Every structure is written in C-alpha cells, then in structure tokens.
Amino acid sequence: MPAVVQVNNVSKVFKLPLERKQFFMQHITALLHGQLGYRKLEAVKNVGLEFSEGETIALIGANGSGKTTLLKLIAGILVPTTGSISVIEKSASLFGLGVGIQEELTARENVFLYSALLGFSRKQVKEQFSKIIEFAELEEFVDVKLKQFSSGMRMRLAFSTAIHSDAELFLIDEVFSVGDEHFQKKCLDVFKELQKEGKTIVLVSHNMEHVKKFCGRAVWIEEGIIKRDGKPAGIIKDYVKQS
C-alpha cells in the first residue's frame, strides 16, 4: 500500500504571547523592556508517521495532547516548525463545530462556499447537493439562514458537505461529540462506505467505542509524542486504564 501521508520528524512550536500583544503600543513597550513577550509551547514533538491508502486511523489522547495540531499540520492549515509532511492525495478536512460557516447565509449558500474552499468545482457540488442535504436531513431548511440552526444541524451540514467531496483523504476532528444517536449511526455507516471505497480516514475522537469498532489503527498521543501506535484494542485498554 502506498503511503498517502508521510510525516517526517515533525515538531510544532507555538509562540504563546504572555500578554496578547495586538496593539502597537504593547509591542513598543515590550521592546523597551526587552521582554520576549511569549513563551514557547511544543505541541508536537518530533513525530514520524506514515498512513497508507485505505487505512482508518484514530488519533487518541487527552485534551491538549497535540492531536488536533497534528491533524491541522497534515491538513496544511499549520506549517511544521521542523520536519516535513507530504500528502499525496486531495484531502477534505473538518474541524470542530463552526467550520468557518457564515451565519447570515443560507444552508445552500454555505454548502457552496464550504465546498469551494475545500477545492471542489461548482459542477461537483451541484451534482452532490441534493445528497448533501438529504444526508444532513435538512431538506426543509435549505433556504434558512444558518444563524437559525442548532449546533447539531450545523454539524450535520458541515459533516455531510465534507464527506460528499471527492477527496481521497478525510481529516476529521471530533464529529461524534454532536449529533444524536441516530446521526452518529449514519456517520458510522458512511465511514464504512468510504472505507469500502478505499479512502483514507484520519479522525480525532474521544469515543473509544467507535474507535474500537471502526478504526484499524489507533495512534495514542501524549504531550506531543506518539506513545503507542497499532491495533486499537490493546492501546485503548491501556489508555482507558491510565486516564
């Protein structure tokens, strides 16, 4: 199996401003006092990983362990401080609830905007549009502005748009935290379909049941370092024991 994602010795250091300096005067006073003004946080430390085509990988770990940072690095939203990442397939990413959605626009307009930003043509979106809405179960709300939507509805819309794209690699952060049982089940079904089609899926999840049932591989990250990497069953057992 060819490697779809290759992460070579990647570290990511964030500069956290001690006191957020957003204004000129603050920059100037900090300079005068000779302060650095920030502390460094190494969110991902020298990580090496390889994901093969068709794999479904779960990134697990406590809050603040660096899972989302790693996923954002793979998605190309963040750039590594050292090391390199190569991704050979077209990817679609879904991060958290808001998903850069425009409150004042309707569901229809948001689908077009979001898909365009994910890199899909208008023609593709038009073809997929009814499926996207149907899957999200929002047929009645197509022309309703997003500000009227509940958080569950937004998530459904964003999730549905992302998975209907023709990407080969899906990077998904915390989808199971919202949506009712019924929708979660649908998500799992669609994941199974994507797996059958040979797509690669990387997801961050705290739901160990889903990870166990559904992922072929689990990567446990602790304080920016890969602690374990392998079959989910054993790793989850140790992970749950520790926390």
Next chain:
Amino acid sequence: MASSYFNMLREITLADFKLRYYDSVLGIVWVFAKPFLMFAVLFTVFSFLKRFEVANYAWFLLLGIIIWNFFSDATSKSILNMRSKSEFIKKIAFPREIIVYSACLNSLITFALNILAYVVLALLFGGPLNIGFLLLIIPATQILIFATGISFFLSVLFVKARDIAHIWEVFLRAFFWLTPIVYPLAVIPEKYRTLIFLNPLVSIINTARELALYNTIPPLFDITLVFGVSIVVFVLGIALFNRQSKYFAEEL
C-alpha cells in the same frame, strides 16, 4: 487546479456581496450611496462656499470620488476580510491570497457599477462623454493593481497588530484631502507639485480626468511610471503575504 482556484474566488466574492446587502432594505442601492452622497455634500460645499476654477467641476469631482472610493473600499475591505474570514483560515487550508483578491474584486464590481451610474448621469445631464472615456480602463487597471498590492501589506500587518484597521481609517481620511480630488492640481504651489506626485493616486486620478473629461492623453512616461510603481507594490506585497500567510492560522 486553476478552476477550483477561481471557484473559491467566485464563491467568496459572491457570498460577501450577498452578505453586504442581504438584510438591508435598500439593498444594491448602497453600492451607489457612498460615493454619490459624498459627492452631494462636497459639491454643495465647493460650489457655494468656495469655488475652484475647473471646467466641468461636477464631473471632475464625481469622477475623482468614484476612483478614490475604489481605493479606499478595496483596502479597508481587505483588512475587514482578514477578520471576518478568520474562521476559514483557521479551519480550512486554501490559498490565503484569495481573501485579498475577493475583497478587491468586490470593490471592482462596485466601482464598475459606479462608473455605469456616472455614464447614465452624464447622458441624462449632458456631461462630457468623449472617446477618451473608454480609455478609463488604463487608470482603472493601475488603481486595481496598486490597491491590491497595498491590501496585501495591510492584511499582513493586520494579523500582527489589530489596530491597523483604525490607523488605516485615519490614514485614508488624511489622504483624501492630500490628494487632489476635491481641488485641482493647479491649486498646489509649484514647489510641492513633485512631492505630491509621489502619491500614485494623484497621477491615477489625474490621468482619468485628462482622458474622460478633457479628452487629452497624459504623457506616456507618466502612465508607464505609475504602472511600474503599481506593479512593484503588487509584487512586493504578494511576496510578503505569501511568506507570512503560512502562519495566519496560528496568529489570528
């Protein structure tokens, strides 16, 4: 690849255009409101209280305001877009420069509609419409390149320091009066003339007026020089932007 790039640009521009006029009662009318209201006020003041010796003053003023408005709208909207699109930047990997392009494209549409309104008014009230008017495409291209270049600088600065938004607002207000928009170049004392031409907008607005109002072609050297300056600003702007935009997702 190129098609998906243009699709992004189109969708963001379209969304912004809708957002701007969605909940307003007058909708698209607001496209015209800003320059034309400004014109109404300034024309009243400067044809009653103080007069300048300028042929076709009304059209001279209106054209100047429309061009200035394009510059001020494009640059301030680029700054605004960095704020309103920060969620996209943090969550989706797409070419960041599209945000600036879409702001400028948006202003270009407004500008085109304003020029159209200018033509309609000129036809109705017998304003000067010469063949030279068609050559407005030259200063329009110059200002588009220049404004986009400046917008790249401003967007990078905005991510580093948010007060750029306020500073730029004050700066624009000052430069509106330092640029011969309301008054003619001739008002400026001889010794400051060269100095004032350091501001490319002076030459751009001047070129537009020479062409559209007086049907004369300004020296080719001036036109080339301003094109050169605009292109340099643009190239430096996008180079800086591309170097810095990698870090936007963590800095915003």
